Amino acid sequence: MTHTPAVVVLSGTHLDTLLPQFARYSGEYAVIPTSTPLAAKQLISTMVADGIPIALLVVDHPIAGVETEHVLAALRQLVPTARRMAVSHWDHFRQGAAEMRTPVATGAIDAFMLMPRGKRDEEFHVAVGELLNDWNATVATPEVETIQIITPEKDALTRELLDYLGRVGMPTGVHTPDSETGERVLARLGEDEPRWPVVATHDGQVAAVRSVRDVATRLYGRPDEIELDQVADVAVVGAGPAGLAAAVYASSEGLRTVVLESEAIGGQAGTSSMIRNYLGFPRGISGMRLAQRARLQAIRFGTQFYTGWPAVELVPGRDGEPHRVVTEGGDVRARTVVIATGVEYRRLGIEPLEELVGRGVHYGAAMAASREMDGRDVVVVGGGNSAGQAAVHLARFARSVAVVVRRDDLSSTMSAYLIKELDANPRITVYGRAQVVDGGGEDRLEWLEFEHRDKEHRTRLEVGGLFLLIGADPHCDWLPAELARDERGFVLTGRQVPQERWDDELPPAPLATSVPGVFAAGDIRAGSMKRVASATGEGASVVSLVHGYLDDRRR
Structure with a gap:
């Protein structure tokens, strides 16, 4: 038996204002009012026991005699997968915004909003819609299966x-x-x-x-569906943030653009459960939604996408001929190429664990596997933002989440807002100066062994999931020898290119490589910041260089 998901509204004095606002959701959600924290706790406990999914908790701030943050923390313990929203009457909103600043920053609350003052407060309902959308994408069983x-x-x-x-x-x-x-x-x-x-x-x-x-x-589709006599203005290899930005800006400016992606559109960023520091999204946005919005935006301007086809070779054009990007599904010919293939997570290299990939061991955030971690103890290995985002998301399902890093702590590798969120979550513990050295299980992961560098001993723990987000290795074996790379394999651009490869003693443009007409943007580029916003900026910036190169060719 499937139950209608619920929206629980807790308010002692403003239910008459809030319930009409949530009436628009009553066709698809059970909107349930409650007036005290004790009543809310008893109600939610009963609903959880009965298997009724709770999508959203709405709490009217302030609550007489009780800290709103403590109420939400208690309710989060009962139903950690529910999204949490605090609202405040306009008479208290300014003071409430200051009081809720820390709970919002630490992830105790997903959104803090001004209570609607009348009908059609669409800014309020955009926030509600985003939270319900996120819950449905990551927790709920799909009602409509594509x-x-x-x-x-x-x-x-x-x-x-x-x-x-x-x-x-x-x-x-x-x-x-x-x-x-x-x-x-x-x-x-x-x-x-x-x-x-x-x-x-x-x-x-x-x-x-x-x-x-x-x-x-x-x-x-397949790349060989492109008509052989057609030459793209730009071939973008990689559909992470850099590649998507390049596609949007190139196609919006009239350039015929083709994008090749070896896996899923969005790249590593597409696996992030919630990116909270991307400009313009105050309540955050999942990597998947950001990527799909960018894909639709690029398609609107005419970009063609082909996924599942990694580039296996780049053949530079000679004597005015176009470049050729080779895939197993056909070749793409283009006047310019933007390399935006990003990086891959480094393999752990422990054979018993490699054999369990897909059965409790996962490289990347593996969002689809999160639901399977319900009630299990989970380990996340990695100290970057992707690891932090994965830990926060997994904590909605897992009994406990251990974040394991070889450094002393996360301060030098993870954004401060994520560190605060990890510290504030009672299900998450960070272990520094440690590493996974062994593990195994019969049919799926059952245990891991850790080595603690400071105590010089090993610990064995029973775990149900291991998520590996370690290091960043470029995948550049398909690039030609004449395209300059550093000792780790990252693509060199601009003044990074060795001087003997400069043209007329002038360095290439900032995002241009040592091969004319070939550019690099995002994490694959040596010296890049390894952040979504910077990759997006480089992807957008490279289009002006593409225009300049094409204009020079025409002249």
Whole structure:
């Protein structure tokens, strides 16, 4: 039996104002009022015991005789997956904003808003909509399934598909062959003994798949679908923040733009559960939503996207010929190329754990695996912002989250707002000067062994999940030798390029490489900041250099 998700509204004096505002959600959510913290606690405890999902907690601040922050903390313990919103009457809003500053900064509250003073306060409802949208994307079971996966069990490929489809914003359901949905899909397939998993896409196609690429091709096509006699003005390799920004600005300025992405649109940033320090999003935005909005924006201007096709070679153009980006699904010819492939998480290199990838061990945030961590003890290895965001998100589901770093602490690698959020979350503990050295399990991850550098001893713990977000290695094996890179493999641009490769003793432009007409932006570029905003800025900035190069070619 499925229950309607609930919105719980706690207010001692303003229910008559708040309930009419939340009436617009009553068609899809059960809007439940309560007037005291004790009543709210008892109500929510009963709802949790009955299996009723709670999407949003709304608390009227201030609460007489009680700290609002403490009330929300207690309710978070009961239902950690619910989004939390504090509202304040206009008579108290200015003082309330100062009082709620710390709870908002530490993640105890997802949003603090002025109580609506009348009808159609759409700024208020935008905030409510964002919180409900985020809950539905990360917690709720999809009501409408764009993709349906039929399989007897969630094997490694099924988990890879779920992770990919979650990152591209496709609501997906997994069904067993003997379920009503499974039988209906398999009847359309018409095979007695199909290979698993079987995937049904929104366009009515049903087929067994062997890889994520099979699904990506059905959704986005193949690069060889581009007409052979057409030459793009810009080929962007990589659809992370830098590549997406380059695509939006290039195509909006009339340049024929093609984007190739080896995995899911959004890159590493697309796996972030919530980016809170990106300009213009005061309540934060998930990496997936930011990436999909940018993709739709670029498509609106004419960009063509192809995912699941990594570039395997770049052949520089000679004597005025276009460059050629080679993939296993066809070549893309372009007058200019923007390299925006970002970086990959470094492999841990512990064989027993590598064998459990997809079965409790995950590289990256693996958002689709978060729900499976319910009630488990989880370890996140990494000290960057992506690791911090993953820990905060996992703490909504896991019993405990341990963040393990080799440094003394997180101060030199993670943004201060995230460190505060980790410190304030009772489910999260940070362990410095430690590293994972072993682990294993029968069919999935069951235990890990840690080495503590300061105490010179090892500890073995039972855990249910390991999320690895360590280091940053460039993937540049496909680039030609004449394109200059540093000793770690990052692409050199501008004055970083060795002087013997300068043209007429002048260095290349700031984002230009040693190969004319080839540019680099984002994390793949040597010396980049490794932040979403800086990558986006570089992606936008590179377009003016592309224009300059094309203008010179025309002249």
